[in-house]
Amino acid sequence: MFRKPILVFATVLFSWGMQAQPSAVDSLSALLPSLPDGAQKIEVLNQLLKLYLNSDLEKSLQYAHQVAGLSKKTGNRLALATVYKDLGVIHLIGSAYDSSQYYSRLGLREYDVLLTKSSGEELEKVREGYAGTISNLGNWHYYQSALDSAVVYHRQAVELGRKWGADKPAANSLSTLAYIYLDQSQYEQAIEMHLEALRIFEKLDNQDGISRSWQGIGEINCEYLNKCKTALDYFRKALKIKQKTGSERGMGYVFRLIGGAYDKLEMIDSAYFYYQKTIATAEKLNDKRLLIDGYSAIVSIAEAVGMPEQEQLEINLKYIALAEEIGREDGLFVGYSNLGNMYRNKGAYDKAVEYYQKAALSAESQKNYGFLEKLYLKQYEIFKTKLRDESKALAALEAYLVNHDSVSNAAKFQAVEDISTRYETEKKEALIAEQQEAMHRDRIRFRVITGILVVAVLIGALLLGLTRQLRKRNREKEFLIKEIHHRVKNNLQVLSSLLHLQSRHIQDEAALDAVREGQNRVDAMSLIHQKLYMGDNLAAVDMRDYLHNLGDTLLDAFGLEDDRVRIVCHVEALRLDVDTAIPLGLIVNELVTNSLKYAFPGGRQGVVEISLWKNEADKLCLKVADDGVGQADAPALKNSTSFGTGLVEILSKKLKGKAQVLHENGYATLIEMEQFRLG
Amino acid sequence: MRTLAILLLESEPVVALDLKGELTRMGFAVHQAFRLSEAIEICQNLLPDIAFINFRQNQLTDGMSIARLLRVQYQMKVLLVTGARTRDLEAAGDFYAGQEVLNKPFTRRQFRQAMTTLLKK
Structure with missing residues (x-):
């Protein structure tokens, strides 16, 4: 750091x-x-x-x-x-x-x-x-x-x-x-x-910037990637620029880097050469930071290059003085330690110990346990083997061991710190990646949502268009249906009027009867169409209302509205589809007409009951019963045509029903129908 | 007792002929019209008491509008024959209010009943 x-x-x-x-x-x-x-x-x-x-x-x-x-x-x-x-x-x-x-x-x-x-x-x-x-x-x-x-x-x-x-x-x-x-x-x-x-x-x-970049790349290669040869190429590029631009200070710093690279490559002479050039440049420019770097470097290899003792001493003293001046503690303990080494080599052990102790004080202030460990080991060896001072040797050994532990601890701490830094870095990178992924997902989500919205809008527009078209078509169809209904109703009305007009000019009783029956049949159908349009459902008829009206119409047609004969309806609340209602209405018309014509001869009073219900077997049951004279005592019936009966039979068949004559108190017909549709 | 005059505006000739006979038998003085202009002319000149209207020309001059005109302008009792659905008539609001209506296709009995109700009004 x-x-x-x-x-x-x-x-x-x-x-x-x-x-x-x-x-x-x-x-x-x-x-x-x-x-x-x-x-x-x-x-x-x-x-x-x-x-x-x-x-x-x-x-x-x-x-x-x-x-x-x-x-x-x-x-x-x-x-x-x-x-x-x-x-x-x-x-x-x-x-x-x-x-x-x-x-x-x-x-x-x-x-x-x-x-x-x-x-x-x-x-x-x-x-x-x-x-x-x-x-x-x-x-x-x-x-x-x-x-x-x-x-x-x-x-x-x-x-x-x-x-x-x-x-x-x-x-x-x-x-x-x-x-x-x-x-x-x-x-x-x-x-x-x-x-x-x-x-x-x-x-x-920007030449200065270019050279700095080469220097930076070179330093990483040499100090961290152990590629000092490659680094030398980069440093030389930087040096060339510094020379070209005449930046002596810059050259000084690059000399120091080149020297360091040779040092690592164990090319001591070349390293010494560049360290010397560094010091010379620093001294010329009075750049103390560069100078102390130069001293620091050169004293580390002074012995290895065989520098004379006096020269070593001088340079170490300069180093220490400069370190004190600019407050570089690292310079102090390295310098004192170097002096200690020199005196030890000369056999001046007391002097050596004195400098080692000075170095230790400085190193302690910097908490440089690795350096302290070496210093105390050197002191222990001197006290034990040279000065033969047992207690001081033990104290130095103790200090060595303490610092050794500290070194281990520091190493462990550093390792933990490294791991922690790496962990934090990885965590941050993971977080960044996660955020990028989240952003990516958000972008995709946004695109998908936008796409969906666009598609939804298009579908909406399409549906709106289709709905409008359907509504238009429905309106057209409704109009056409109304028109058809109108014509049907008009035609029924015209038909009824035609039969009515014709009946006025017929003298023959049987023919008149036939026309009137025809007219009643038309009325029975007309009523269906009338009821259809009065209700909410254009395809279904309320049978209770319809049969009640049909009965009244028939009584009117036969001139029996004087209560001599009554028609009573027992009709469940049923709404029948028009395709069921019309044949059913015609059947009722025939059966009631039959009763009104034949059951009450000679001014006889009576009741005709019309019943309609749905039985447990889900069949539609129709019963028309009168309390008249019965079939046997109705001589007129024997002379009648079988047209009405045939009509009832064929209409019953259409509804999958079979007419059953019941001889109760008068005459009754019961039809159970399987095929019918409720409205 | 004065014979009541009735305007019979029926665009269908067969039905008009039939109803004219029926109304005559019922004791009315029947003034028959097939077209709207004829009906108005009759109203202006003869001031009938009652009108029977079964008329459908187009959306603008439907039976309901004519019935209202006769009721308001000529103070006549009007029986309107209509093929319209009850709910459509109700939607006509004021035009429909108080209007005697006979739904098509009607039976002779229903016709007579409607006339009786109208006269009692």
């Missing part, structure tokens, strides 16, 4: 690609007093700010505040937004995290306002500044080890960069994302980020 912030640090620094060159600083400083307050002065101050960034943060900060004041004074909001962004970076480098976030937020606020007001070239600058500030906030979160948030900010910066064509902040964020993935041991993704950043830097012809 220690190394990576340094790398990001470098990213931030190099992104500005400047260093404080005395000549440039002097000439710019000299120019300042002569400039009036305005854009030009702001520009010069900005340049100074950046030139001092790597060598003197305080000065850089002073210039930044001057830019802020001048921008406010002259109402230059873009310059103000930019310097707020820069102040965020300066404070971040200076580890003043609260101030860094504060200024970055101020910058964002200013850029937000400008986004709505600017146009043309200024808008482009505003967008780049906005995306850059988001990228800086991503770095801020990275420094706070808030990796999730850092990723969110950097991804946002990348997206904004792509959207607005603000390539530089996008590429910087991609570089940082690479280090974040590296932290999570996701090497392939880290390389992918570097490569993506590389493509943008190449597009921008």
Whole structure:
């Protein structure tokens, strides 16, 4: 975790690609007093700010505040937004995290306002500044080890960069994302980020960015994938660019990387050569961070390359002094330990132990148990075999064992942490995959629902059209049925009138009788049609009402409405289909006519009963009975034609019924019908 | 007692002939019309007491409208012969209200009963 912030640090620094060159600083400083307050002065101050960034943060900060004041004074909001962004970076480098976030937020606020007001070239600058500030906030979160948030900010910066064509902040964020993935041991993704950043830097012809990307890819290859030979190719590419652009500082850092790669490849001489070049460059530029890296590297191989003792001593002392100066504890304990080794090798065991103990103090403060373990083991060996101090040897052994446990624990802890990180990463990846899957499913669901809705609408429209068509056809059919009914009824009416008119001109009694019977039959049918249209159902007739009316009509026809003969109906509440009702009506007409004509001769009083019901065997039963003289005493009946009887028989057959004559108190006919339809 | 005059508007000649005889036997002075214009002319000139209407020309001049016209304009008692379903007549609302109706096809007895009811109104 220690190394990576340094790398990001470098990213931030190099992104500005400047260093404080005395000549440039002097000439710019000299120019300042002569400039009036305005854009030009702001520009010069900005340049100074950046030139001092790597060598003197305080000065850089002073210039930044001057830019802020001048921008406010002259109402230059873009310059103000930019310097707020820069102040965020300066404070971040200076580890003043609260101030860094504060200024970055101020910058964002200013850029937000400008986004709505600017146009043309200024808008482009505003967008780049906005995306850059988001990228800086991503770095801020990275420094706070808030990796999730850092990723969110950097991804946002990348997206904004792509959207607005603000390539530089996008590429910087991609570089940082690479280090974040590296932290999570996701090497392939880290390389992918570097490569993506590389493509943008190449597009921008940003040589510094290109070389940084090669460096990043090389570091992953050598340090994590054990491909140091491949890494050397990348480092050389980076070095070539640094040489071409004349960036000595950049070259210094690449020397250090090349040396490290040779070191890992156990090519000690080459490693020593590049470490020396690193130190020389750092000393020339007075870059203490690079210098301590150089010292750290060279002291680690000093003995192996056969460096003279005095030289080793000197370089270790320089190393320790610089580490104390810039607060690099790792430099301290490594340096003290190296000195301890040197004195041990010379046989100065007390001196060796003294430096080992100094190193142990520093290592303890850094909780570097692995280093402590080695230090105490060395002390134990010296106390036991050289100084022969039993108690100190045991104390050193005890300390060794404690730290050994701590190392194990730390290793276990690290392993757990690694597993936990991996688990968290996998969990997040799974969550992302799940969310993507859910989104995919939602998209499919949305498409399916939309499809269903479209189909439903189409079907609805089709059904509506069909319904309208059906309604139209139904209306047409209804109209036609009405028309047919109307004609049937008119024709029946005409038929009845014709028979009536004809009867007026017939003198022969038998003929008149026949015509009247015909007229009654027509009336029996007419009544059916009349009742049909009076009810709700055009195909069914209420038989109780119909038979009652038929009886009255027949009494009227025979002039028997004086109550001499009565017709009584016992009819169940039945509605019969018209195809059943018409033959049934005609049968009743014939049977009642028969009774009225023959049962009550000579002014005899009596009753004709019409009964209709459905029996238990589901047969329709019709009974017409009179209390008249009976068949035997009805002489007129013997002379009558058999037309009526034949009609009853044939109509009964149609209804699958058989007429049965009952000689009860008078004359009765019972018909049980199987084929009938209820309405 | 004055003989009651009746307007017989029946578009079917056979039925008209039959009913004319029946009405005459019942004691009415029958004024027969086959067309609407003839009926109106009779109403204007002869002021019949009763009208028997069995007429269907089209949707606009159906029997119901003519019956209402005669009832309101000429204060006549009107017997309307109709083939319409009862529920359709009821849907006619005011036009149907108070109208004496005889459903087709009617029997002689029903005709006489309807006339008797109408005269009693």
